[in-house]
Amino acid sequence: MEEAGRAVADAVQDSFPVGRVLLLAGGGANGGDALVAARHLAALGREVRVLAAPARHPLTRANRKRLGAVGVRVTALNAAAVVRESSGAAVLVDGLLGTGFTPPLRPELAELVAAVNASGLPVVAIDVPTGLDATRADLVGVTVQAAQTVTLSGLKTALLFGPAAHQAGEVRLAALRLPVGWAQAEALATRPTRTDVARLLPVRSADAHKGTAGRVWVVGGHPGTAGAAALAGMGALRVGAGLVTVYSAADMPLVMPELMMQRHEDVAAALAEAAAHSLPDAVCLGMGLGPHAPALARLILGWGIPCVLDADALQPELAGLGHAGCVWTPHPGEAARMLNCTVAEITRDPLAAARALQERYGGAVILKGGPSVVAQSGGLWVSRGGHPGMGSAGMGDTLAGIVAALLGQGLSAPDAALCGVTLHARAGERAGARHGYGLSASDVSGELGAAWLDVVASVKEGA
Ligand SMILES: NC(=O)C1=CN([C@@H]2O[C@H](COP(=O)(O)OP(=O)(O)OC[C@H]3O[C@@H](n4cnc5c(N)ncnc54)[C@H](O)[C@@H]3O)[C@@H](O)[C@H]2O)[C@@H](O)CC1
Numbered sequence: 001m002e003e004a005g006r007a008v009a010d011a012v013q014d015s016f017p018v019g020r021v022l023l024l025a026g027g028g029a030n031g032g033d034a035l036v037a038a039r040h041l042a043a044l045g046r047e048v049r050v051l052a053a054p055a056r057h058p059l060t061r062a063n064r065k066r067l068g069a070v071g072v073r074v075t076a077l078n079a080a081a082v083v084r085e086s087s088g089a090a091v092l093v094d095g096l097l098g099t100g101f102t103p104p105l106r107p108e109l110a111e112l113v114a115a116v117n118a119s120g121l122p123v124v125a126i127d128v129p130t131g132l133d134a135t136r137a138d139l140v141g142v143t144v145q146a147a148q149t150v151t152l153s154g155l156k157t158a159l160l161f162g163p164a165a166h167q168a169g170e171v172r173l174a175a176l177r178l179p180v181g182w183a184q185a186e187a188l189a190t191r192p193t194r195t196d197v198a199r200l201l202p203v204r205s206a207d208a209h210k211g212t213a214g215r216v217w218v219v220g221g222h223p224g225t226a227g228a229a230a231l232a233g234m235g236a237l238r239v240g241a242g243l244v245t246v247y248s249a250a251d252m253p254l255v256m257p258e259l260m261m262q263r264h265e266d267v268a269a270a271l272a273e274a275a276a277h278s279l280p281d282a283v284c285l286g287m288g289l290g291p292h293a294p295a296l297a298r299l300i301l302g303w304g305i306p307c308v309l310d311a312d313a314l315q316p317e318l319a320g321l322g323h324a325g326c327v328w329t330p331h332p333g334e335a336a337r338m339l340n341c342t343v344a345e346i347t348r349d350p351l352a353a354a355r356a357l358q359e360r361y362g363g364a365v366i367l368k369g370g371p372s373v374v375a376q377s378g379g380l381w382v383s384r385g386g387h388p389g390m391g392s393a394g395m396g397d398t399l400a401g402i403v404a405a406l407l408g409q410g411l412s413a414p415d416a417a418l419c420g421v422t423l424h425a426r427a428g429e430r431a432g433a434r435h436g437y438g439l440s441a442s443d444v445s446g447e448l449g450a451a452w453l454d455v456v457a458s459v460k461e462g463a
Contacts, residue, residue, distance in 0.1 A: 005036020019090020034095025214408025
């Protein structure tokens with residue numbers, strides 16, 4: 001609690017260095033953090049006002065005494081006091097409820113939340129804004145709208161995804177030194193930086209050639225959806241695959257002359273024949289593939305080589321067939337089909353959904369979204385970056401091709417998944433800066449080379 005409160009005081013001092021600070025403290029440990037923060041802010045010479053509920057937690061009680069001992073007066077917490085004390089304050093610290101909140105909010109607390117939101121003050125929330133259930137990405141009722149949330153120990157679902165994340169504002173992670181085992185389950189997701197990702201990217205030797213840079217097969221497209229496979233092929237070429245061949249039952253648009261096109265009425269037979277000759281380094285399948293996708297997925301999974309399963313290849317009948325080298329890339333709708341649940345259940349807790357998909361299907365999983373979650377047997381990673389314009393057709397096809405190309409260049413499935421979402425997001429930011437919401441998947445492909453260079457440059461910049 002001492003470390004938590006100090007981290008909150010530091011954040012307030014950093015972001016709102018002048019003016020009076022109004023702190024609201026609930027009766028639990030979240031309130032205790034607020035009382036500690038008040039003591040540290042007072043020690044920094046800040047003018048503080050503290051409104052507190054009766055302390056229920058023993059450490060909260062102790063910290064209330066310590067605050068009194070340094071001369072800070074604590075006043076009873078109620079909505080009228082919040083309105084009164086807001087006037088003239090520069091910032092409000094929300095320490096009403098944290099992870100101990102069980103919805104629904106009791107009426108007296110709902111009244112306090114309404115008063116906080118009506119105050120017009122910027123709010124720094126401690127751990128999670130009051131009214132958010134830390135384990136859910138949706139809203140469960142009235143919630144404090146924070147400008148900043150200082151979260152303790154680890155990231156929480158509510159701070160990463162959906163409408164809940166909008167309530168949290170800018171999220172700062174205060175890494176506390178806690179005894180092993182104190183960290184909560186929801187803190188297990190980590191958010192690698194670009195520098196972390198840069199260290200995973202493949203580095204070529206000077207004598208590299210097209211045969212050593214990864215031979216990738218793209219299996220997709222059907223009359224009407226041929227472009228999906230073409231986009232995956234473009235994505236693969238733009239992150240450096242040496243040779244990319246597209247197998248499809250449909251005629252392909254000539255998007256890049258470097259893509260090799262194989263059109264076959266019977267794609268399964270063509271693949272089997274080619275595989276008898278030699279297998280590629282990686283396969284990417286499912287984009288616009290249509291009804292034959294599950295049978296083709298079984299064939300390709302049986303080869304045991306690195307592969308990406310996307311779109312039509314994301315079927316419940318393939319549960320348990322994944323191996324260490326495969327990456328499944330569902331969006332929430334496909335994830336719901338794979339887990340036989342509703343889309344709302346997926347988006348309410350993407351971390352749990354990604355974990356469940358990985359356990360059921362094997363290999364690594366990219367649950368796509370803003371942000372995406374990468375699940376692998378060792379844990380969960382949450383992606384950074386991206387652009388809202390990326391919510392358009394074909395973006396997932398591009399990502400599938402990117403990940404396949406990285407697999408083909410020798411990355412493990414989890415590393416290819418993490419590097420893939422990072423490069424895709426960075427390319428989306430670059431293309432989004434030029435095209436805004438008019439962004440297309442081809443635009444993103446065009447920025448992949450520059451995105452790769454940005455990620456590599458982050459090591460020098462320390463980003
Ligand atoms: N997890 C960690 O590693 C740490 C956690 N700390 C703090 O501890 C907090 C959790 O503390 P607590 O478990 O004491 O819980 P909280 O302080 O979040 O909430 C407990 C209080 O909420 C009330 N409450 C619960 N549901 C309610 C509802 N529906 N309507 C109105 N009131 C409701 C309870 O009666 C109780 O008084 C974290 O959010 C964080 O701020 C830090 O002090 C230290 C490190």
